[in-house]
Structure formats: structure tokens, C-alpha cells
Amino acid sequence: MEHDPLLLILAAGLLGFGLISQRIERIALTAPMLFLVLGIISGPLLFNWSSPAIESTALKVIAELTLALILFTDASQVQRSHLVKFENLPIRLLALGLPMTMILGGVCAYLLFPGHWQVAVMIGIILAPTDAALAQSVFTATAIKEKLRHSITVESGLNDGLALPFLLLVIAIASAGSVDSVDPFYWTNFLLQQVALGALIGIGVGHFGGYALETAARHEWMNPVFQRLSSVALALVTYTSAEHIGGNGFIAVFMAGLFLHAGRTIAVTRLKEFGEAEGQLLTLIMFFLFGLIYVPDALPELTTEVFCYALLSLTVIRIIPVLLALIGTDLIFKEKLFIGWFGPRGIASILALLLVVEQLGFSETLPGYDLLFPTVVTTVVLSIFIHGMSVPVWLRWLSSSDKR
Numbered sequence: 001m002e003h004d005p006l007l008l009i010l011a012a013g014l015l016g017f018g019l020i021s022q023r024i025e026r027i028a029l030t031a032p033m034l035f036l037v038l039g040i041i042s043g044p045l046l047f048n049w050s051s052p053a054i055e056s057t058a059l060k061v062i063a064e065l066t067l068a069l070i071l072f073t074d075a076s077q078v079q080r081s082h083l084v085k086f087e088n089l090p091i092r093l094l095a096l097g098l099p100m101t102m103i104l105g106g107v108c109a110y111l112l113f114p115g116h117w118q119v120a121v122m123i124g125i126i127l128a129p130t131d132a133a134l135a136q137s138v139f140t141a142t143a144i145k146e147k148l149r150h151s152i153t154v155e156s157g158l159n160d161g162l163a164l165p166f167l168l169l170v171i172a173i174a175s176a177g178s179v180d181s182v183d184p185f186y187w188t189n190f191l192l193q194q195v196a197l198g199a200l201i202g203i204g205v206g207h208f209g210g211y212a213l214e215t216a217a218r219h220e221w222m223n224p225v226f227q228r229l230s231s232v233a234l235a236l237v238t239y240t241s242a243e244h245i246g247g248n249g250f251i252a253v254f255m256a257g258l259f260l261h262a263g264r265t266i267a268v269t270r271l272k273e274f275g276e277a278e279g280q281l282l283t284l285i286m287f288f289l290f291g292l293i294y295v296p297d298a299l300p301e302l303t304t305e306v307f308c309y310a311l312l313s314l315t316v317i318r319i320i321p322v323l324l325a326l327i328g329t330d331l332i333f334k335e336k337l338f339i340g341w342f343g344p345r346g347i348a349s350i351l352a353l354l355l356v357v358e359q360l361g362f363s364e365t366l367p368g369y370d371l372l373f374p375t376v377v378t379t380v381v382l383s384i385f386i387h388g389m390s391v392p393v394w395l396r397w398l399s400s401s402d403k404r
Helices: 006-025 031-042 056-076 080-086 088-112 117-126 146-176 184-218 224-244 249-260 265-276 278-301 304-314 316-325 333-341 347-360 369-398
Strands: none
Touching (some): 006 031, 056 347, 117 369, 146 184, 146 249, 278 347, 278 369, 347 369
């Protein structure tokens, strides 16, 4: 019987990287970078070792699970007192920077791909959120000021959930065929419901669930294994509960992680252990599958316009809105530029792309749809490499700044 060597490739790659992980990261090579390459070379582009029949729906579930757990874990490591102290920065990035990024991204896409406004708007929205998994290297870098690290973490934790309703609106317009067919009151209510219910459920489940876990652990009702598993289960309960009643699951899990923190050291410690092991594993599997399945499909569609947009998305389209949003803050220019630069695209954008594929399919009826797929894939691939390799450079440049 012939077996697909997918599991063997993944396990060997994980073992090989693990053996030299500390040494290889010193030369600005990251795990997502290497697992993406491993997926690419394992697929039909080179060795064709594995070509798993994974449906887009199954990959979407993996992406949702990975992103939800990463957001929950990252948020649990953020001190709420720091958010009060630095609240103006993430609020500016989310309330001003995110909308401007989506608009500028859509305008640039329309200029490069004229005549396809629906696809241009989708591209602008899909590539606006930053990636929580790729931002972890910054969050743990103590050489970078606390306010910068926490602002990037909070932004990457919430911007995907805030952008998602707008993407669903554009998908609805594309499916209906015209803007007139979409009820603006319904979508305004939908947006408010997504944000409000997601936040409320996250705060409630995070607060009371964290209390229950901490109480059970302190009374020695739980062994350490189930303390760890229950912390992860709390994230999944939060996400699925929010999605079930109409809230945004990603906003919910991030808020749950934030409100898990107060005095609940056991649950937070178990989550950190999970994030450093199983969470990292899920992230690497996601990037491996992305390189294995989607990069080979996107490569034949790569054009000069697509490549140019990817570069613009990672630079001008991200940096200009952030600089404008941070006008009037006490940050010096290089700190503003750092926040503007460090907007990696990854799992959130992949998930949004999979959502479009699931809702619209590879539609031939939507003009310019064939531009969406290669543009998002190219941007994510470039981001994994460019942002991953740039972290040491920024660490050296910012290390002269006083830590706060």
C-alpha cells in the first residue's frame, strides 16, 4: 500500500529544525520561513513528494483553530495595566490605521487591476490585518520598548476580527451582483453585533472561566496535564460560543485572553507553555500546508502587477496609514516607522482568502477574481521572509532607545 509521506516530511522537518533552532535563528531564519520552504519543495514545484487532497474547508478549519489559539495565548500574556497605560496607541492603530489601510489597499489594487472594484476592495481588506503568529518574535523581544510590543500585539489580536465583517459585506455584494441588493441597516447591525457580542462573550468567558480554572488548580482538583488542556479548551469554548450566537470569535478569544490574566497565574502559565509548544506546532503546520498547496497554484498566475502590489502592501499601504494614525503621540519617528513596518501578513490573510474561496468558489462570473488568489498568496510569502529577516535589524536599531 502506498502512503502519502506528509507526516514523515513534517516530523523530519520539525526534528531537523529543532536540533539547530537556536543557532539558525541567530542568522535571521525563522521557523515559519523554513516550514513554508519545506512545503514548497515537497510539492509539485520541485520534488512532488506529497500532494494531499485537503479541501479548502478543512484548511480553513485548521487556520481558524490556529489563529484562535494564538490570539488567546498572546492576549493572556498582555498585562491589562499596560493597555491602560498605552491605550492610545492600539486604539489609534485600530480606529484610524486599520480603516485607512483597507481603503488605501483597495485604491492601490484598483489602480493596478482597473475595472475590478469588488476584487480590489477584497484585496485591500484581506491584506490589512496583521498576523499574530508572526508578531510573536517581537512580543518576546525585550530590547523593544514595552509600549511598542504591546501595541503591535493588541493590534494584531483585534484587527482581523474587525476587518472580517467588512470582507463578508463585500462577499455579499459580489454574490448579489450589485450594491443595491444589500441592506445597509442589516450590515450595520451585523458589524455592531460582531464586535459587541464578541467582546462581551470574551470578557465573560475569560473572567469566569479563568476564575474556575484558577480555583480548581489551587484546590488541587486538577492535575497539571488537564490544567493545560483546560486552558486550551477555554479558548475553543470562547471562539465557538461567540460564533454560535453571532459574535466575532477572534475578537472574543483575544478579549478572553486579556481578562483571563488578573491574578490567575496558573492558567496563564499553562497557556504560555501551550503557546511555546503546541501553538507553535499548529502555526508551522499551517505554513507548511500553505507552501505545499497554495503557492504552487498561485505561481503560474504571478504577474508584474501582482508582485508590485505585494511590495506596496508590505510598505506604503501599511506604513503611511500608521504614520498618519500616530501623529500627535510621544513616539519618535523610528518607533512610528517600526510599528508601520512590522505589519506581517500571515494566517489571518490566509484564513480570509479561504473564506472567499469557500463563499464564492473559484468563480468565473466575478471579474478579476483570478487576481485575488495570487496577490494574497504572494504578499503572505514575501511577508514571511521580509518581516522574519528584518527583526534582528530592528532590534539593533531600537536597542539604543530607553526601555519603558
